[in-house]
Each structure stands twice: as C-alpha cells, then as structure tokens.
Amino acid sequence: MDDERLRPSERLRRTRDFQRVLQQGVKLVTPLFVLYVLPSAEPRSRLGIAVSRRVGKAVVRNRAKRLVREVFRRHKSLLPWPCDVVVIVRQAAVQASYRDYVRQYQTALARYRRGQDKQREERKSEASLSCRPLPPGSTGRGDRL
RNA sequence: AAAGGAGGCCAGAUGAUCGCUCCUCGCUUUAGGCGAGGGGAGGAAAGUCCGGGCUCCACAGAGCAGGGUGCUGGAUAACGUCCAGUGGGGGUGACCCCAAGGAAAGUGCCACAGAAAACAGACCGCCGGGUCGGCGCGGAGAACGGCAAGCCGCUCCGCUUCCCCACCCGGUAAGGGUGAAACGGUGCGGUAAGAGCGCACCAGUCCCGAUGGUGACAUCGGGAGCUCGGCAAACCCCACCCGGAGCAAGACCAAAUAGGGAGGCGUUCCCGCUUCCGUGGGAGGAAGUGGGAUAAGGGUUGCUCGCCCGAGGCCUCCGGGUUGGUCGCUAGAGGCACGCGGCAACGCGUGUCCCAGAGGAAUGAUCAUCGCCGCCCGCCUGCGGGCGGAACAGAACCCGGCUUACGGCCUGCUUUGCCC
RNA sequence: GCCCCCGUAGCUCAGCCCGGAUAGAGCAACGGCCUCCGGAGCCGUGGGUCGGACGUUCAAAUCGUCUCGGGGGUA
Numbered sequence: 001m002d003d004e005r006l007r008p009s010e011r012l013r014r015t016r017d018f019q020r021v022l023q024q025g026v027k028l029v030t031p032l033f034v035l036y037v038l039p040s041a042e043p044r045s046r047l048g049i050a051v052s053r054r055v056g057k058a059v060v061r062n063r064a065k066r067l068v069r070e071v072f073r074r075h076k077s078l079l080p081w082p083c084d085v086v087v088i089v090r091q092a093a094v095q096a097s098y099r100d101y102v103r104q105y106q107t108a109l110a111r112y113r114r115g116q117d118k119q120r121e122e123r124k125s126e127a128s129l130s131c132r133p134l135p136p137g138s139t140g141r142g143d144r145l
Numbered sequence: 146a147a148a149g150g151a152g153g154c155c156a157g158a159u160g161a162u163c164g165c166u167c168c169u170c171g172c173u174u175u176a177g178g179c180g181a182g183g184g185g186a187g188g189a190a191a192g193u194c195c196g197g198g199c200u201c202c203a204c205a206g207a208g209c210a211g212g213g214u215g216c217u218g219g220a221u222a223a224c225g226u227c228c229a230g231u232g233g234g235g236g237u238g239a240c241c242c243c244a245a246g247g248a249a250a251g252u253g254c255c256a257c258a259g260a261a262a263a264c265a266g267a268c269c270g271c272c273g274g275g276u277c278g279g280c281g282c283g284g285a286g287a288a289c290g291g292c293a294a295g296c297c298g299c300u301c302c303g304c305u306u307c308c309c310c311a312c313c314c315g316g317u318a319a320g321g322g323u324g325a326a327a328c329g330g331u332g333c334g335g336u337a338a339g340a341g342c343g344c345a346c347c348a349g350u351c352c353c354g355a356u357g358g359u360g361a362c363a364u365c366g367g368g369a370g371c372u373c374g375g376c377a378a379a380c381c382c383c384a385c386c387c388g389g390a391g392c393a394a395g396a397c398c399a400a401a402u403a404g405g406g407a408g409g410c411g412u413u414c415c416c417g418c419u420u421c422c423g424u425g426g427g428a429g430g431a432a433g434u435g436g437g438a439u440a441a442g443g444g445u446u447g448c449u450c451g452c453c454c455g456a457g458g459c460c461u462c463c464g465g466g467u468u469g470g471u472c473g474c475u476a477g478a479g480g481c482a483c484g485c486g487g488c489a490a491c492g493c494g495u496g497u498c499c500c501a502g503a504g505g506a507a508u509g510a511u512c513a514u515c516g517c518c519g520c521c522c523g524c525c526u527g528c529g530g531g532c533g534g535a536a537c538a539g540a541a542c543c544c545g546g547c548u549u550a551c552g553g554c555c556u557g558c559u560u561u562g563c564c565c
Numbered sequence: 566g567c568c569c570c571c572g573u574a575g576c577u578c579a580g581c582c583c584g585g586a587u588a589g590a591g592c593a594a595c596g597g598c599c600u601c602c603g604g605a606g607c608c609g610u611g612g613g614u615c616g617g618a619c620g621u622u623c624a625a626a627u628c629g630u631c632u633c634g635g636g637g638g639u640a
Contacts, residue, residue, distance in 0.1 A: 004163060009177095013505060048505065058191090059538055066165095066509050073164065074510085098510065 006073045012048030012084060021048065021086045028112055030104040032093040033068070036086040037079075037112055045079050047072045048086040055091050064089045071101045078109040080116065 012018055025038035040046065049068050051061040068087050079085075093101070 006164065008165095011505080015505080018505075050505075057538075062506095062539065063509090065506095070164080070510050 003076060004073055006047070006069060007044075009042075010044050010046050012046050012086065017046070017084060018048055018050070018086060021084045025084070025086065026112060026115065028108040030108050031090070032096050032101060032104045033090055034088040035105075035108050035112075036088075037109075038084045040082050040084045042082055042084075045076060045082045046084045048084070049089065050086065051089045055089055056094055060094055061089075064093055067093075067098055067101050070098065071105045075102070075105060075109075078106065078113075080113055 012021070021036050021038045025036035028035040028037065047069065049065045051064050053061070055061055055064065068089065072085065072087075
C-alpha cells in the first residue's frame with residue numbers, strides 16, 4: 001500500500017457520506033483538527049475535509065485543505081483497513097506547518113489503531129467471529145463512547 | 146540629503162521528487178485505466194458600489210408612483226467611468242480637490258444669543274411736535290405743620306423762550322453688547338435727525354449688445370440705484386436615463402413520488418371535420434377532434450388602464466419525492482506588435498497568438514541552487530560564511546469601471562538645506 | 566448570486582424618520598444611610614472617539630458617500 005495518489009474516487013463528495021461518518025465514526029481530537037474515522041466497504045479509503053469560515057479567509061481555508069489532503073495522501077498506510085475519514089480543521093491550524101500536520105495525524109491514527117485492536121481482542125475472547133477485520137456499523141456506533 | 150507630489154512597471158527564478166485538474170493524440174476498456182505532449186489564479190481574482198453582454202419571463206404599451214444622474218464638449222456597448230476644458234477652492238510650489246442645474250416656482254427650517262433671522266419690522270438711541278404733566282418762575286391764600294411778624298412745606302391760579310425728567314404722536318435706520326449669518330463698503334454733499342436721498346470710487350446682481358469659442362464661459366461696452374441672506378447630501382421644480390429577474394439564468398436526459406388530502410371559485414357559447422343514433426331526405430342529439438370568444442382565476446414582481454393567457458380548469462393551504470448527469474462553459478467590446486487619425490480618453494487597419502475552467506470545489510507539498518533584503522562574524526572594503534525574512538490575497542457565466550487591502554522597483558518634477 | 570437588519574455607558578436598549586449643543590432609561594459598578602453582618606430598600610456618584618474615514622451644513626449620534634465588523638433571509 002505505498003500508493004500516494006488521490007483519485008476522485010478517494011474523496012467524499014456526498015452530504016450523505018459526510019453525515020454517516022460524522023454520526024457513526026470514531027472521533028479523534030487533536031489541537032489542529034478533529035478526525036472522524038469510520039471503516040468502509042469501499043476498496044480504498046476516502047477523505048473529506050471541512051473548514052469553517054470562522055477559521056479564516058479563503059486563502060487560509062484553501063491552504064489548510066491542501067495540507068490535510070497532502071498528509072492523507074502521503075500516509076495512507078497508517079490506516080489498517082479502508083476507512084472514510086472526515087477532517088474538521090480547527091482555528092489553531094492556521095499557523096501550523098506541514099510537519100505539525102503530519103505529527104498530529106500520526107499520533108491520532110496511532111490512538112485509533114490501539115482502540116480498534118483492544119476491541120477486536122475483546123470480541124475474539126467472547127466468541128470466535130469472522131476473520132475479516134471489518135466491523136459493522138453497529139459496533140462503530142458503540143466505539144464513540 | 147530630507148520632505149513632498151505625478152506617472153509607469155513587476156508580483157522572485159530554475160530544477161528534481163510525489164500529487165491534482167483540463168485539452169489533444171495513441172493504446173486498452175464495464176465505469177474507468179495507462180502512456181506521450183501541452184495549458185493551469187490576480188492586480189486587485191476581494192467588496193458587490195455602478196454599467197453592459199448573455200439567458201429566460203404567454204412582449205417590454207401608456208400614465209402615476211419609485212430609483213438614479215446633474216458645469217461644458219467628447220470617448221464608449223454602456224456607465225455614477227475615462228479624457229479634454231470652464232468656473233470655484235487649497236497649497237510657497239510640483240500639483241491636488243469639488244454631487245458644480247434651479248433659492249427674483251412654491252412649501253419648510255435657521256437652536257442659543259440678540260431689538261430684530263427674512264413681502265420686513267422698530268427695543269434702545271437720534272430728531273421734530275404736543276401735554277388737567279413734573280420741574281422751574283411769578284402771584285395769591287391761609288385751614289394744617291415747623292416757627293421770632295416774615296419765610297418754607299402745603300393749596301390754588303397763571304406763564305413756560307431755552308435746559309432736564311415723564312408720557313403721547315410722528316420721522317429715521319447713521320450707531321448698538323449678540324450671532325455662523327444683520328438688508329452693500331469708503332468718502333463728500335445733504336438734512337430737524339437721517340437714509341443710494343444725491344454724487345465719486347469700489348464690490349455684487351440683473352438686462353442689452355459686440356467679439357472669441359461647438360459649448361460651459363471669457364473679455365469689452367452700455368444701461369438699471371437693482372443691493373433681492375443661507376440650506377435643495379430638507380420637501381421640491383427642471384432636464385435626461387431606468388421593464389423584471391438572474392448561469393442556482395436557461396436547455397436536455399435520467400431517476401423518484403403517483404395523479405395524495407382539505408377548502409373555495411367556475412363548470413358557457415359559436416364554427417368546421419369524423420363516427421354513431423335518428424330520418425324518406427333533413428332538422429336535431431351524443432362522442433371525439435381542431436379553431437375562436439369568454440367565465441372563475443392568473444400574468445404584466447407597486448397602482449390604474451391597456452394587453453395577454455385561460456373549459457375537468459383555476460386559486461389557497463397541508464402532505465410526499467428528487468435534490469444525479471450533460472450542455473450553458475469559455476475565442477472575447479481578447480492579448481501582443483506595427484502603422485495611421487486624435488491634445489487625450491479612444492478609434493481604424495494589417496499581422497500574429499490561443500492564454501484556467503473546478504464542482505464538499507483543482508492550480509499544491511518537500512528539497513536544492515541562484516537572485517533580493519535585514520542582522521551577526523571574518524575581513525584584502527570587495528567577497529566569504531551563518532541565521533532570519535519576502536506583502537495583500539485564491540477564479541466560480543463573461544467583460545468595462547469604481548472602491549478597499551498591500552510588498553517593491555524605475556522615470557522625470559517641486560520645495561528646503563548643504564557642498565562645488 | 567440576490568436582498569435585508571444591527572453597531573450608542575460594563576450589559577440590554579431609547580434618541581436618528583423631520584439636524585440644535587447637558588446624548589437618556591433600566592440592570593450592573595462605586596460611595597453613603599439603614600443593619601450585629603449581609604440582602605432588600607432609600608439617597609448620591611462616576612462612566613460615552615455614538616464602529617471608522619471623508620463630505621454637506623453655522624451646527625451631524627441624526628443627512629450623503631465610502632469602509633470595517635456582526636447577524637439573518639432566500640433560490
């Protein structure tokens with residue numbers, strides 16, 4: 001998975017998709033942005049970005065989106081399986097550099113993987129279930145708490 | 146050198162790696178993918194303050210209302226923009242600024258202060274005249290008071306030329322603390338006092354004429370004592386302009402809901418054709434279809450008229466579905482160069498170039514080198530090394546302006562200071 | 566894209582249409598009275614670039630233009 005491209009099919013474009021990820025995904029808060037991660041049935045991970053007008057002017061918002069897109073594109077291997085990811089950029093990200101973005105993204109996804117591994121082990125001990133590491137939406141909703 | 150003021154230009158460059166998007170070509174193909182080549186933010190892309198193009202609105206027609214503009218001439222597709230001028234104003238100057246029609250069409254407002262704030266009027270003042278006036282003067286009286294017969298206060302009568310005080314009548318606007326603004330200014334004459342009442346000069350206004358200019362206007366001459374305050378970014382008047390909406394305009398394709406519920410209004414007439422019924426043939430009737438006139442109602446984004454649409458139709462409310470794709474979408478009032486016309490804005494001609502088209506929304510990230518600026522160190526005063534910095538800001542249908550934000554460079558200009 | 570509203574004391578608002586000089590009201594703040602103390606009540610006090618700039622006017626919170634910030638409607 002050393003693919004560093006970002007095709008149109010790897011982007012979230014529908015309001016429905018955004019709503020689903022925001023409601024059912026795992027929320028990961030960092031100083032620069034808020035990540036929502038939800039495992040997906042699609043062959044590839046998809047990215048959606050939201051930047052509020054309160055963050056800054058058009059130039060500032062566009063730059064934030066580009067940096068987030070770059071981080072996602074360069075670090076796809078951090079996701080253990082295909083996921084839909086929504087990134088909500090916070091105001092503190094205005095002054096941050098590309099390196100800051102990378103650092104925050106890495107730590108956030110490390111936290112995500114640790115949480116998922118723990119869940120999987122619990123589930124394995126309860127009952128030997130499917131080998132496919134693709135949790136359905138119902139467990140995803142439970143992950144938020 | 147320092148301040149100032151005008152105009153123009155640029156918006157770091159090159160390369161590598163990893164990406165995004167569009168176009169062309171080729172291969173492959175189920176959407177799609179791969180390869181090659183090429184294009185990919187701005188001077189303001191911004192604010193949305195104006196003006197157009199373009200598209201649609203069963204036509205855009207008239208009047209009213211509403212909005213806008215406001216010296217002149219030109220430029221332009223158009224403008225509230227630009228250019229050239231006129232008239233004002235500011236600055237020592239280079240230069241800059243001005244919503245700059247009408248206040249002798251009308252209405253309204255001008256706080257406080259002040260006599261008075263707008264066809265003038267008259268508080269003080271000045272002047273003239275008047276009075277059972279006061280005051281003054283003269284005479285008389287004796288009741289009352291002071292008191293040494295007299296005299297004074299007092300009472301009555303008469304006079305009053307002048308001066309002073311009060312009041313009344315009239316003249317006048319020279320002077321008057323005020324105020325943002327006070328009914329032309331100065332001087333002389335004149336007068337009871339005064340006043341454009343008269344005269345001289347000056348300032349302004351209006352009228353007439355001449356000359357120059359397309360014109361705004363300028364200059365000159367003559368006349369009228371005409372002196373008529375300001376505010377129309379107060380209402381308003383005059384002249385000119387404005388149909389409405391906006392690319393989410395609009396066109397097509399696909400999908401979905403299923404002709405959903407409640408209330409109200411109207412459910413008419415004429416003509417042609419076809420079929421059927423009827424009949425001796427007709428008249429007539431029913432259904433379908435095409436056209437016309439209307440009704441209810443609607444459109445004409447404020448109102449009125451007018452116009453237009455309009456027969457299982459229209460209006461209002463509630464409920465439900467879709468909220469995907471393609472086109473519009475970038476070749477244009479286009480850029481650049483040269484020539485010509487014009488003071489200029491700009492126009493014309495020729496040649497040449499094709500120069501962003503996204504759609505949860507592309508144009509990016511990292512690194513290196515060079516160039517620029519600042520600081521520090523070495524130091525042969527030119528170079529080397531290190532660190533840091535590089536503004537405002539991101540196309541969303543397209544143009545022309547305006548305004549606002551902002552880094553730097555260049556050109557010639559003005560004033561002041563110093564040196565030669 | 567189109568359209569609208571707001572900005573005045575620490576806070577919530579008047580005043581603006583139709584200009585006139587001390588810009589008001591309530592709450593809050595501060596001081597005093599009252600009370601053993603506090604609250605409530607009563608009396609008093611301070612606090613304003615009227616979002617900013619330019620203009621019109623004798624005079625601007627008010628009128629005009631530009632601008633900044635905040636909020637909303639609509640397809």
